[in-house]
Amino acid sequence: xxxxxxxxxxxxxxxxxxxxxxxxxxxxxxxxxxxxxxxxxxxxxxxxxxxxxxxxxxxxxxxxxxxxxxxxxxxxxxxxxxxxxxxxxxxxxxxxxxxxxxxxxxxxxxxxxxxxxxxxxxxxxxxxxxxxxxxxxxxxxxxxxxxxxxxxxxxxxxxxxxxxxxxxxxxxxxxxxxxxxxxxxxxxxxxxxxxxxxxxxxxxxxxxxxxxxxxxxxxxxxxxxxxxxxxxxxxxxxxxxxxxxxxxxxxxxxxxxxxxxxxxxxxxxxxxxxxxxxxxxxxxxxxxx
Numbered sequence: 427x428x429x430x431x432x433x434x435x436x437x438x439x440x441x442x443x444x445x446x447x448x449x450x451x452x453x454x455x456x457x458x459x460x461x462x463x464x465x466x467x468x469x470x471x472x473x474x475x476x477x478x479x480x481x482x483x484x485x486x487x488x489x490x491x492x493x494x495x496x497x498x499x500x501x502x503x504x505x506x507x508x509x510x511x512x513x514x515x516x517x518x519x520x521x522x523x524x525x526x527x528x529x530x531x532x533x534x535x536x537x538x539x540x541x542x543x544x545x546x547x548x549x550x551x552x553x554x555x556x557x558x559x560x561x562x563x564x565x566x567x568x569x570x571x572x573x574x575x576x577x578x579x580x581x582x583x584x585x586x587x588x589x590x591x592x593x594x595x596x597x598x599x600x601x602x603x604x605x606x607x608x609x610x611x612x613x614x615x616x617x618x619x620x621x622x623x624x625x626x627x628x629x630x631x632x633x634x635x636x637x638x639x640x641x642x643x644x645x646x647x648x649x650x651x652x653x654x655x656x657x658x659x660x661x662x663x664x665x666x667x668x669x670x671x672x673x674x675x676x677x678x679x680x681x682x683x684x685x686x687x688x689x690x691x692x693x694x695x696x697x698x699x700x701x702x703x704x705x706x707x708x709x710x711x712x713x714x715x
Contacts, residue, residue: 433540444597444640454556459651460583465597466651467642474551477589478647481667486568487518493542497532501702503576503613504622509706514542521570521665527587533573539566539669552671554616555585555651559673567668575660577606577619581682582672587649591666596623600655605637612702614690615672615683621660654678 448470461465491514499508540547556562607620621634674683692698
């Protein structure tokens with residue numbers, strides 16, 4: 427059963443409202459949100475997670491991993507693609523010391539957290555979505571305040587769980603896609619918008635101003651369901667730790683996951699070169715991140 431719906435999330439120029447619940451049953455979630463392709467903010471679904479009770483910068487620093495990780499620099503969706511490498515331990519240590527990163531808003535994004543720390547998988551529970559899907563992918567996001575993931579669509583159903591810190595999200599429904607100016611820049615499993623919300627160019631993208639936008643501040647301990655095809659922009663308001671889980675049903679595997687994976691393989695092999703979020707040009711050479 428749904429718990430009582432609380433005050434709707436603040437929206438901007440929108441006649442739609444995003445529902446807010448404390449908790450929800452898997453059956454209601456399937457029929458009222460997955461099947462209807464509607465977002466949902468959930469405020470207490472993570473209350474028993476080990477991640478909420480234990481995870482912090484200090485916790486990860488004590489894991490003492492010297493694995494080299496690739497850090498995004500800036501908004502690679504709408505901006506220039508840029509990366510740098512650093513050990514996981516040093517990156518977390520710098521965040522602990524500065525609480526604001528190194529001035530370049532380096533971001534550990536799409537981090538295969540459970541490949542590096544498989545023992546932490548028990549600290550999260552995405553069964554609400556996973557039990558309705560055939561395949562899913564879970565990744566972590568760790569970074570300072572100010573990191574940005576620009577407007578894009580995920581071609582799978584996504585639950586974003588906020589472990590620590592706050593994130594500001596803007597969501598735009600699939601029906602508004604004509605106002606989102608899809609980009610040709612390649613990013614596996616997504617479609618990117620040309621619109622840079624942080625540096626909006628009204629003359630270049632005038633119709634975006636008319637798009638109905640939902641504005642949500644995701645608090646620690648809250649999770650949000652972002653259905654397939656919904657545009658979303660995410661900005662960290664604090665030093666942040668998040669985990670996202672994207673799930674695919676059979677249709678999604680056949681028409682979304684497999685075609686995008688094949689595109690990525692051709693792209694990585696250099697058989698299809700294009701502007702992307704995964705390669706940079708160094709010394710005149712096209713290099714994979």
